[in-house]
Amino acid sequence: MQDKPIAKDEILKELEDIHKLDYDYADGRILGSMCTEAHPFAKEVYCKFLDTNLGDPGLFKGTKFIENEVIKSIGELLSLDNAYGNIVTGGTEANIMAIRAARNHARKYKGITDGEIIIPESAHFSFKKAADMLNLKIVEAKLDENYKIDVDALKNVISDKTIAIVAIAGTTELGLIDPIKEISEIAFENNIYFHVDAAFGGFSIPFLKKLGYDLPVFDFSLPGVCSITVDPHKMGLAPIPAGGIIFRKEEYLDVMAVDSPYLTVKTQSTIVGTRLGASTVATYAIMKYFGKQGYCRIADELMNNTKYLYDGLNEIGYDVVCEPELNIVAFNHPDLDTNDFAQKLEEKDWKVSVAKCPIAIRIVLMNHIKKSHLKELLEDLKEIY
Numbered sequence: 001m002q003d004k005p006i007a008k009d010e011i012l013k014e015l016e017d018i019h020k021l022d023y024d025y026a027d028g029r030i031l032g033s034m035c036t037e038a039h040p041f042a043k044e045v046y047c048k049f050l051d052t053n054l055g056d057p058g059l060f061k062g063t064k065f066i067e068n069e070v071i072k073s074i075g076e077l078l079s080l081d082n083a084y085g086n087i088v089t090g091g092t093e094a095n096i097m098a099i100r101a102a103r104n105h106a107r108k109y110k111g112i113t114d115g116e117i118i119i120p121e122s123a124h125f126s127f128k129k130a131a132d133m134l135n136l137k138i139v140e141a142k143l144d145e146n147y148k149i150d151v152d153a154l155k156n157v158i159s160d161k162t163i164a165i166v167a168i169a170g171t172t173e174l175g176l177i178d179p180i181k182e183i184s185e186i187a188f189e190n191n192i193y194f195h196v197d198a199a200f201g202g203f204s205i206p207f208l209k210k211l212g213y214d215l216p217v218f219d220f221s222l223p224g225v226c227s228i229t230v231d232p233h234k235m236g237l238a239p240i241p242a243g244g245i246i247f248r249k250e251e252y253l254d255v256m257a258v259d260s261p262y263l264t265v266k267t268q269s270t271i272v273g274t275r276l277g278a279s280t281v282a283t284y285a286i287m288k289y290f291g292k293q294g295y296c297r298i299a300d301e302l303m304n305n306t307k308y309l310y311d312g313l314n315e316i317g318y319d320v321v322c323e324p325e326l327n328i329v330a331f332n333h334p335d336l337d338t339n340d341f342a343q344k345l346e347e348k349d350w351k352v353s354v355a356k357c358p359i360a361i362r363i364v365l366m367n368h369i370k371k372s373h374l375k376e377l378l379e380d381l382k383e384i385y
């Protein structure tokens with residue numbers, strides 16, 4: 001740090017220049033992100049609540065009330081009347097909380113001290129962090145030919161040490177929904193904690209179903225489901241950092257509680273102590289602002305764009321990995337190696353990401369990618385072909 005203060009204008013000028021290194025969602029070039037530009041109204045609300053700290057809720061009773069309301073609303077969206085949980089920093093923290101709840105619950109009620117979690121090969125890497133931090137062993141459940149959990153393979157890896165089973169509603173790479181109903185039954189019968197990672201799909205599947213899209217049930221209406229991750233900062237169009245963890249029962253929060261003697265509350269169950277209230281309030285505001293109708297409109301629009309890209313790719317002759325269930329399309333060039341293909345797209349200034357399972361270019365059709373961008377992309381893809 002320099003000795004003397006610097007004038008605001010000078011600092012702002014410097015920051016503006018540095019900010020130019022960042023890609024802008026509005027350019028429509030970011031094709032592999034699950035985040036998007038937050039709605040201007042959400043940003044406006046965010047700024048008003050920047051000083052609030054949900055880590056000491058007795059001091060911020062209004063903001064804590066809003067967190068409870070958001071959890072209630074998301075819970076209702078997921079067919080749960082009395083939801084418990086928190087708005088956290090993202091899907092990673094939400095998944096770690098779910099696994100921590102499962103581990104502590106199994107330790108307390110089943111005496112399991114060297115637990116295992118069963119996750120699909122398609123699971124987000126946040127579960128690897130969870131297992132590492134919580135000293136758990138990962139057991140992978142194989143996928144079937146459609147890149148979804150193979151239920152029989154899953155049954156075979158359940159053991160006395162299994163403290164949680166994880167399934168995904170909207171996989172990171174392909175946007176697919178695992179056979180959650182079948183897995184819920186298995187988890188329920190075996191009295192095993194079942195967590196659904198709907199970080200991506202949680203804010204679109206309920207709306208698409210409402211519109212009549214034929215998508216499987218994935219929520220708390222299935223008795224085996226104990227918790228669901230659903231991220232406002234992905235398909236919810238809320239500003240970062242806004243992940244959501246919803247628990248069916250309060251006891252899952254209770255088993256994680258530690259004493260917090262000098263706070264305005266006696267215990268704390270979240271991982272993070274001092275917690276920003278702004279993104280939670282912005283989530284509340286944007287959910288009210290859109291309502292179910294608004295989210296239905298957005299989800300439908302994004303699926304239309306997805307179909308447009310899917311059809312366009314097939315028309316040119318690209319190998320599309322699977323028919324999209326949600327707004328992600330993964331594909332390969334019939335001849336080129338995927339990384340070389342990605343390089344060609346990078347040269348044309350498209351920011352793509354490469355999926356690993358299977359290896360393919362993956363495009364997440366978020367709100368910032370408009371039809372006009374897709375037209376441009378398809379033109380470039382025609383050229384590369």
Ligand code: 0PR
Nearest residue numbers: 032033034035090091092124126172197199200
């Ligand atoms: N669960 C699923 C199913 C996810 O896809 C992700 C993130 C997470 C959990 C973790 O969420 P947080 O990143 O909020 O902790 N999926 C994307 C990914 O890792 C996130 C992402 C977002 C990646 C923007 C790139 C990007 O530009 O691929």
